[in-house]
Amino acid sequence: MRVAITSGKGGTGKTTVSTGLFHVFSKYLKYDVQLLDCDAEEPNCHIFIKSDNVTSYPVNISIPYIDPDKCTFCGKCKNVCAFNAIVMLPAIKFAEVVEDMCHGCGACSYVCPEGAIKELIKPIGRISHYDCHGIDYFIEGRLNVGSALQTRVIRETIDHARQKGVVLFDSPPGTSCPVIAAVSKADYVVMVTEPTPFGLYDLRLMADTVKQLGKKHGIVINKSGLNYKPLYEYISQNKITLLGEIPFKKEYAMAYSKGEILTEYDKGLMDIYIGIINSIFDGQAV
Amino acid sequence: MGKPFEIVVLSGKGGTGKTSITAAFALLAENAVITDCDVDAADLHLILSPVVYKSENFASGSKAVIDRERCTACGFCPELCRFEAIEFKNNGYYVDEYACEGCGLCKEVCPVGAVNILKYENNRIYFSNSRFGPMVYGKLGIAEENSGRLVSRIRQYAQETAKKTRARYILTDGPPGIGCPVISSVTGSDLVIAVTEPTRSGWHDLQRLIEMTGRFKTPVLVIINKYDLNKDMTITIENNLKGKGIKVSGKIPYDETMIRSLLEGKTINEFKPHGTIAYELSRIWEAIV
Numbered sequence: 217m218r219v220a221i222t223s224g225k226g227g228t229g230k231t232t233v234s235t236g237l238f239h240v241f242s243k244y245l246k247y248d249v250q251l252l253d254c255d256a257e258e259p260n261c262h263i264f265i266k267s268d269n270v271t272s273y274p275v276n277i278s279i280p281y282i283d284p285d286k287c288t289f290c291g292k293c294k295n296v297c298a299f300n301a302i303v304m305l306p307a308i309k310f311a312e313v314v315e316d317m318c319h320g321c322g323a324c325s326y327v328c329p330e331g332a333i334k335e336l337i338k339p340i341g342r343i344s345h346y347d348c349h350g351i352d353y354f355i356e357g358r359l360n361v362g363s364a365l366q367t368r369v370i371r372e373t374i375d376h377a378r379q380k381g382v383v384l385f386d387s388p389p390g391t392s393c394p395v396i397a398a399v400s401k402a403d404y405v406v407m408v409t410e411p412t413p414f415g416l417y418d419l420r421l422m423a424d425t426v427k428q429l430g431k432k433h434g435i436v437i438n439k440s441g442l443n444y445k446p447l448y449e450y451i452s453q454n455k456i457t458l459l460g461e462i463p464f465k466k467e468y469a470m471a472y473s474k475g476e477i478l479t480e481y482d483k484g485l486m487d488i489y490i491g492i493i494n495s496i497f498d499g500q501a502v
Numbered sequence: 503m504g505k506p507f508e509i510v511v512l513s514g515k516g517g518t519g520k521t522s523i524t525a526a527f528a529l530l531a532e533n534a535v536i537t538d539c540d541v542d543a544a545d546l547h548l549i550l551s552p553v554v555y556k557s558e559n560f561a562s563g564s565k566a567v568i569d570r571e572r573c574t575a576c577g578f579c580p581e582l583c584r585f586e587a588i589e590f591k592n593n594g595y596y597v598d599e600y601a602c603e604g605c606g607l608c609k610e611v612c613p614v615g616a617v618n619i620l621k622y623e624n625n626r627i628y629f630s631n632s633r634f635g636p637m638v639y640g641k642l643g644i645a646e647e648n649s650g651r652l653v654s655r656i657r658q659y660a661q662e663t664a665k666k667t668r669a670r671y672i673l674t675d676g677p678p679g680i681g682c683p684v685i686s687s688v689t690g691s692d693l694v695i696a697v698t699e700p701t702r703s704g705w706h707d708l709q710r711l712i713e714m715t716g717r718f719k720t721p722v723l724v725i726i727n728k729y730d731l732n733k734d735m736t737i738t739i740e741n742n743l744k745g746k747g748i749k750v751s752g753k754i755p756y757d758e759t760m761i762r763s764l765l766e767g768k769t770i771n772e773f774k775p776h777g778t779i780a781y782e783l784s785r786i787w788e789a790i791v
Binding site: 296 | 517644
């Protein structure tokens with residue numbers, strides 16, 4: 217079972233909930249679970265999770281290189297490129313690929329009649345496996361700074377996930393392609409929100425996205441305590457499962473700032489997480 | 503009248519207070535065009551309550567669709583597709599719309615012309631007036647991709663609006679992260695204000711953001727929000743930034759008034775104009791301009 221932890225709005229507590237679920241599952245329930253940090257732009261799970269052994273693999277794409285001696289400046293590559301990544305000025309015999317815009321699809325080299333385009337490998341990110349006592353329990357996808365291809369790194373990270381047991385995806389914020397890359401591969405989507413107008417607005421967007429993808433889903437309210445009624449009205453009107461509420465305490469925010477897993481910091485939170493897990497798995501997992 | 507000064511507010515990590523701070527700056531700027539480029543989860547309009555006078559659709563990307571009547575299942579396109587976006591099911595090939603990047607290679611290789619490329623036009627751009635000036639913002643369609651292109655278009659419209667209204671500033675609420683939409687927000691702008699928080703995550707993410715903006719040679723100023731949540735971390739961040747030659751323009755204390763102003767749909771400077779935060783934000787803004 218693959219569970220994606222998402223939010224729409226950033227900073228609502230995706231990583232807190234992901235690491236909390238992971239901790240309760242693995243340490244307390246002794247369950248076979250793997251955590252994937254799919255927030256490739258800003259991966260943070262590693263701050264909370266310790267390991268005795270890390271192995272990394274590069275994520276590469278193929279970037280075309282146009283050989284100026286073979287190129288006849290016919291323009292076929294420029295015309296086929298859907299990402300406007302090829303600059304061609306036949307008058308001065310100039311043809312070059314703008315690497316940052318290239319998606320590495322290979323269409324240009326396919327259409328080139330002169331065989332003037334060869335491809336070079338370019339790393340865009342890194343996938344790291346964190347081992348503990350020989351168990352591959354945490355995988356992080358990390359985009360190289362400057363690359364715009366976060367979605368590719370996320371997809372490849374998910375390809376590294378184990379095929380059995382429970383896998384948790386700490387997803388990126390937002391509702392666009394990077395999130396879809398994670399959510400579309402999940403069986404269940406946990407939407408973490410906070411009781412503020414921003415939290416609710418972005419929750420609606422996320423819920424619409426998840427419904428469109430046809431995924432089972434539920435809500436966790438983090439930083440609860442503010443009695444923000446519109447959020448509760450939204451949840452009950454739309455008949456969305458409320459998986460659990462994690463209270464707001466300033467001391468939690470302080471513990472988080474130091475990189476502590478909150479379920480370790482306050483064992484009292486354990487019951488809330490077990491309740492969330494029971495709701496997700498309908499009582500089947502534990 | 504010169505070119506308006508473009509300021510983009512970013513954070514790396516989400517939830518550090520980017521939008522609340524941008525809203526306060528929108529009030530303080532007095533003569534700005536405001537944009538929200540966090541098109542995935544645009545929230546600034548919830549505080550500024552702008553009145554929309556015009557909106558338009560925007561196509562951000564394309565997807566391939568296979569015409570099952572024509573497809574002979576030759577297998578060329580799935581073999582050449584680098585995004586593993588063509589799958590075989592129910593005795594035929596289908597495009598996984600969430601994996602497809604719309605490159606069009608499948609259309610090129612198809613021997614029977616069975617592939618069509620469709621434009622996705624579910625995004626919207628809004629032109630509006632807020633109580634602090636003109637505002638341009640976008641909304642990504644559900645499950646849409648490529649917010650980078652939408653961001654570029656919003657900024658282009660903001661520049662046109664600024665020219666008409668002779669605005670001195672363009673103030674942008676940017677997206678979280680460091681990927682495609684952030685790169686589109688930073689390209690060609692004059693100043694990045696990075697809002698961070700004194701947490702290990704916040705600092706980790708800020709360092710990646712600074713490295714990213716460094717590639718564009720855009721100057722960066724940092725605001726540490728909720729700085730008293732972890733004063734040791736605040737000092738660590740300040741010292742490290744000093745080493746990098748980056749200025750901390752100000753520090754804002756943790757205060758629930760921020761959330762209460764949000765619940766009322768007001769900027770902190772309207773909600774509590776004589777409070778510490780309002781004072782500090784005014785000071786920061788004066789120092790910036």
